[in-house]
Amino acid sequence: MSTQSTLDDTSTAAGDGDAPGRPRRRRRSPGTPHASGTVGGLVAKLVLMAVVNAFGVFAILAAWNEESYGILAAMVALLVAADWVYFSRRTLPLKYVLPGLAFLLVFQVYVVAYTGWVAFTNYGDGHNSTKEHAIEALLVQNERRVEGSATYPITVLERDGELGFAVVDEDGDVRVGTAEEPLAPVDGATLDGGTVTAVPGAELLDRRQVLERQDEVTTLRVPFSDDPEDGSIRTQDARTGYVSTSTLEHDAEADTMTDVTTGTVYSPSDDGWFVSPDGERLNVGWRVAVGFDNFSTAFGDSRYAGPFLKILAWTFAFAILSVVTTFLLGLFLAITFNDTRLGGRRIYRTLLIFPYAIPGFLAALLWSGMLNRSYGFVNQVLLGGADVPWLTDPWLAKLSVLLVNLWLGFPYMFLICTGALQSLPGDVMEAAKVDGAGRWRTWRSVTLPLLLVATTPLLISSFAFNFNNFTLIYMLTNGGPRFADASVPLGHTDILISMVYSVSGLDGTAAKNYGLASALSIVIFAIVATISAITFKRTKQFEEIS
Amino acid sequence: MRRSIPAVAATLGLALTLAACSGGGADTPEATTSATAGGGGGSGDLVVWVDETRQAAVEEAASAFEEENDVRVEVVLKNFEDIRADFLAQVPTGEGPDITVGAHDWLGELTQNGVVAPIELGDRSGDFEQVAVEAFTQDGQVYGLPYAIENIALIRNTALAPAAPATWDEAVAAGQAAGTPYPVLIQTGTEGDPYTYYPLQTSFGAPVFAQNEDGSYSPELAMGGEPGHAFAQWLQAQGQAGVLKTDVTYDIAVEAFKNGESPFIIGGPWMLEQFEGLDLSIDPIPSAGGQPAQPFVGVQGFYVSAQSENALLANDFLVNFIATDEAQLALYEAGNRPPALTSAAETASEDPITAGFAAVGADAVPMPSIPEMGSVWAFWGVTEANILSGAAEPVAAWDKMVADIQGAMGS
Known part of the structure; x- marks a missing residue:
């Protein structure tokens, strides 16, 4: 789909020249064929749409086979939409957004909707x-095996179109029965070494036939005698049978x-x-x-309510402080290394990006080892054998989390600030100079506002990322140290998303509760969405002023 | 938001490809064929989930089974830690495996969620070690085919300590006499390790749950009260004396023992691979509180999915192809855990190390498999660690832990 949209861009661009440097937009008369650009473009489009259709039909048939009617309906809808959009003349904007919309539906909307649904169930x-x-x-x-009952060698057979068992009983006699008819002795059956080889009036099933009908075989219950109290014979491997009775009955x-x-x-x-x-x-x-039971548990249950508020506060503090500290350090370094008088800037810059190049979860794991109280590098080497409880004291653990996140996060801010600084328009700077503004004044009133316009969207996304920075917390402290006064397994450095993880019980240390975990996820989603929406709105006003 | 549409589409396309790859990535290379060949149900492939230590042994048994039954067995490699949650989530959707490897203490959760089917061992059940079958039994029904028994013991470096200690204090004294940095090593970590500490706890007479007469557990916490307090105070004393530390993680403990920094470590057969070259003896765990120190016995086995479309094949495979000397010994060699099949266990016990673990296991207690056990771990370990490190008052913290577990079990 990706290549298709790219190609579609080029094929329609010819008839819709928006790109700079081209002649002004020509209005197509309604009569002209759609892909008026080139024959090649049309052929490429037809080929791509054929591929898309082939893939779609294959997926629909596969869904039909698997009896997944939800997926089937979704695929039919998507395929019809795709064909309509790319073969109709009136859907130009949709041609651009359809692939994105389709993936958004599949990967985002569906997941969010499913989480929302689970939040209102007691899944767990x-x-x-x-x-x-x-x-x-x-x-x-x-369904229990009758105590003290014998093990019977059995053979699966078919009699009058019904499956049945041939059983060799304790006396060596062959008895045959089906689901309807209880076991009864038959005459004329032949035996070979304890297994039945032929029964008159019935066809024995060979291994292959048994395997083909294994569902019927394992669910078959042949009454042991006329008295239902005696139980029935069943088998799990089509080789041996056991007499069993049910202690529970379902009245449909x-x-x-x-x-x-x-x-x-x-x-x-x-x-x-x-x-x-x-x-x-x-x-x-x-x-x-x-x-709304799960939501009322999150906010109302006394076991969860206290820790939830503490964790909510720490999540905000963590996300905001992480963005502020990494941004300030990154900005400071960017300004410093932006000064042309500094020698060897390239080497420094490369070195500074280093923490960014290490995968986050690996770095967090390394830091948790380095901050170990007795054996960690920080205490042993840097602090000369000090005994600082970096990760086990509530406040120090929070500080450690912030410092490690600063180490991990400043190169990103350094990169975007360097980029933004280098793209500042030179004429504005010159104008400030001409107006007689000093260095500080220029920086305060010109550089910083312009920089913020460029970086604020990234700061918001950084906030959203850190709000859900599960990897760091999980790898560095796993939420610990535990709240001493709480009755749920949550700790001082837990953020909302790691709280969701421990509540969901996926790590096996607590009973699973996907419903509550989903409800908390919805709360997180609402918080992040609200904050992002508000800040984006304010950024817009900001942009208009500047 | 502002990225161009082709870029978004390309990224998403890439994500789709990656998702498709990762979906099949865990499978064996042949997995792709099952997507086309599977489908309609009936006698499709038998799918077995295993982790990497048992993969080769199961594949060997599977190839014999494939020949006899003319079916394909697809052995899917998974992380052992992921199997429990994935099995619970995938069986109801019909996408789960027919058979999975697992530990017996999952049983309560698996039956409570209705994802496992009983296995009728019939006359074969007498061929297994009794504790192994009992561990997989719930309410009179057997739900798994056991293949290995595992428990911890005191691993002694005979070069540093010539005699086995009878009590904890003797062990500490012997460790100090050896002049090594650690008298005794026990993996702890800041979140504690109640599994490894359990024999010391039982030596104070504080088992986690009360046991019924037939050996099964009732969901009634038994670790509170006087014996529990005594254990908690003992933990505090060990922490203050510097004998046990929360900074000692599994890796640190194993590394230190390997380097001869302690004559004793409490651990299981899974550590042995790292101790090659050391002259070891496997001894009972010394009692700290006067009563016998009983570790948990864990039994490993195979479960059959309740939604399996190949129930017949699955049962046949387990009862007639995995419950054999060859398969059990192959699994033993892959994981060093003593086999659950008695005849195979006898062969394996020719090795004195395996025999040592088995001897300790004979006096051990099965790890509870009731669903309530799931509510215990999260509070237990951290409380022990906090008492050890001095962050919590022993009696108060222990009482709070018991109350919290009660609360979690009730919810």
């Missing part, structure tokens, strides 16, 4: 899947589970469990919508 441990799956799992888990009409041994009836509850009248619940639950 115990509520991992659908109700059908939960019922299936409960039935499977409560009433939608209840019944414990056959005690007679207790479990009915589905609003929060996704089967619950008995006296409050006892079955092991496996399912996902249900819970409304």
